Amino acid sequence: MKQIFAIIWMNLRAVPQRAGSSLVIVIGIAGVVAVLVALLAMAQGFGATLKATGKADRVMFLSAGVTAELSSVLVPDIVPVLRELPGIVRDADGRPLASAEVVVITELRRGNGAQRADVNVSLRGVEPAGLKLRPEVRLVEGRWFTPGLREITVGQSAARQFEGVKLGATLKFRGSEWTVVGTFVSDGDAHESELWTDADTARSAFGRGSSASSLVAQMASATAIDTIKAAVKADPRLQVDAMPELEYFASQSKQFTEQIGLLTGVVAAIMAIGALFGALNSMYSAVSTRQVEIATLRAIGFGGLPVVLSVLAEAMLLALAGGVLGGLIAYVLFNNMSVSTLGSNFTQVAFNFAVTPALMEKGLSWALAIGLLGGLPPALKAARQPVVEALRAK
């Protein structure tokens, strides 16, 4: 045991003399980890935004078989039926706490230069109950829209990401002008990327008759969902799907997370292989510069294991340094970076990159794996090398 530590220590103290090739390992691995963590942070941030949207004790109704609000149409005659379902809470005046909402897609400008694009943004028409049943939605600037007037209150992310969405500005949709009268926040969730107005105003302005896209309602408790699902099933008129609001938004991040996951996997794996070759190269040359030293130790009577461990310790330590460096680079450059992308509802969802401790840990484990794989073959080579031959080499 003592000899192991002695040799490891002796070897590590010599690392600064091989600064060039040691740095290669550190930087190579830092590059891999930075890219890995940044890409994962993107998926993480997007997922977090959507998963933060909605509550478990609110129910959402969409037409049967659709996967997104955009393609859902609830015909006028079923909306009142849905409102009256058992398990839905009523307000002080005895009216169901439910909001039949319409979602229409509008186009706004985003970015500049080569990145400039007209992007799809959700305009959500909500009923007064829609504000009441979402306590997380708070006004931060201006005021709420007035029903009947072409006024919109915009989510804070929308205001930041898209052009011309400022308090007091006017936006033109379908030949008429809409005034931005306020800004709201919603715990950083997906609604903050939307423009909100009154449901009836939206319906008439966008020619939606009296149909709705979805209906959101407050349930007495999260468990009421079963009662509601049973009631929907029992009524043949109701060609709708009922699900907890939370579940709906969580499902919206699945595709994006999968695609980014695939991209991350491919890119990080290729990079990791490249870094691995670099690490192997550097460790082989580290071993060959130590050839005589190692052979001398062996000749004196040291075993093979301390030699293997000393080489491995060097590789792992350098890899660890690279991993930490890469994680820090990703954190400094990307954490909280705000971007928006096309969500599965075919509209933009703004989110922030989230570099979490769990991702850092993942980055570090990749780094250590590369260190281990890059250090092991040279370590074994060093231990197996015939002592006499190595001593003769100059």
Add this chain to the structure above:
Amino acid sequence: MKYFPLLWATLWRKKARTILTLLSLVTAFLLLGLLQAANSLFSGDSQRLSANLLITQARVSFTSPLPMRHLSQIEAIPGIEQISWSQFFGGIYKDEKNFFPQFAVDPDRWLKTFTECRMPAGQATAWKSSRTAVIAGRGLADRFGWKVGDPIPLKSQIWPLKDGTRAWNFELAGIFEDVTEGSCPRMGNMYLRYDYFDEARQYGQGTAGIFVVRIKDPNQSEAISRSIDVLFENSPDETKTQTEKEFQLNFVRQIGNLSLILNAILGAVFFTILMLTGNTMSQAVRERIPELAVLKTLGFSNHMLLLLVIAESMLISVLGGLLGMGLAALVMEGLAHAPTQFPPITASVQVWQIAFASMFGVGFLVGLPPALRAMRLSIVDGLSGR
């Protein structure tokens, strides 16, 4: 050229090291090839779209349908050769993973508008004679192994049938192909008949989705786009007209600032590779100092040694680069035939240009410091190993 055997032999002086270096270069250029090709989707140069096609969409969003009455008004504008319309169908074939786009179109107008794609006359007639008949691009048909006559059930995410159900049944009447190599950019799409679709859908009758306008002179595209949009200005059904290329480009850009992220990754990769090969090269030169000194005694001049070392570095870089790009091309070829949701990517001329510039750039930058060292090496010191 006569120095090539010397260079080649020098390169393989330490086989393991050269192979490892080569492999890390290969991975770097594999990523460069793939990511640059993906990147070019965002800048639009990998799109082979005809410059003669304009897309007229609703100003508010291309997801909002336009009324069919716009058709005759647009048709009256001079310079327009053909106009057709197209409604996105949004069907799922068996599983969500099988995504491919389908559009409801008018067969006669489609055949006259999309002239870059062609189909045997018999199949076109078959399409026109059966209401539930559809046609598919060769790429799409190959992806699922479809043959003419096969049933194609689709579950529409957007359009319910009259009875509220979503299961639509079609059968394949034709498969369209390129007219000339690569001319048809719609090989992954399916087209169904609008007349049947409009009658069978639960709501939305009489709306057209978007209009696809074929113009005679591509230089007129801006003027004609403006004349179309002016027609409907300030009405609830305002339009926005742009070339198909702009339309597609805007569509991909919606995905967001991905190209910035792709470029950041590439930057990280290249920096890493530069460090890596740089270190290996200087190591290789350091080991060879006595040999370099011998070359000098033989009468090789300082400049000659500078060139030799740089050439060696360029050689390995170009070799690794070509292998990596070749691999990337293979991967993209494979990807194009695999059932994925990713749009097919290919390495355009521009991607190859970037790749070659990088190969020579990396080779030069990496070779320069050791080359300078070789050039400045004093023979007497080199020979004595000092």
Add this chain to the structure above:
Amino acid sequence: MSKAIVEIKQVSKTYTRGKQKVEVLTALDLEVAKGDFLALMGPSGSGKTTLLNLIGGLDQPTAGQVLVDGQRIDNLGSSALAAWRARHVGFVFQFYNLMPMLTAQKNVELPLLLTNLSGAERAQRARIALTVVGLADRASHKPNELSGGQAQRVAIARALVADPTLLVCDEPTGDLDRRTADEILGLLQTLNREHGKTIIMVTHDPKAAEYATHQVHMDKGAVAIGEVP
């Protein structure tokens, strides 16, 4: 004595290592005649290699003149000197200094890369040089597949191949056993006698020096005993 092919006039050489100055050669004079086979002897550190390097145009004197075949080489620039070496000198070292990754044939061809000869001519000349040193059958071997004596023969072939004015050898037999050394020395003697090559050879070995036509003994940077026949 025939015409001098190498003339060393008042040559001094001082090395500077940091602040320390080491005067290796002091105002040295020496002449070597065309067709001579000169053995340079002397204790270790006496400046033999330094002098040889000056004659071979590998290094330049601090003061004095070095003339080879009537041409001053002490004031040439580095590229001119390189070109001069390619045409006029062939080097043989104690440790052979062959390129490990090249075959014997390719090693011998190396100096010819600097000429305008075609590939076929280069190969032809290299083959002749290898034949002269008696290694025609080892042309495709790499240095690590050759014995010390064979490697040194290849090095001699490489030094000969461009038909230089001078052959400069620094302890060419220093790493070889007696018998092999005698073979190499015999070869050098043949080259001197039959092909008329002027050879300057540094050696510690008095037996080796006997193969030479002349001997010069150096001590502390100066000629101690010159021209012993």
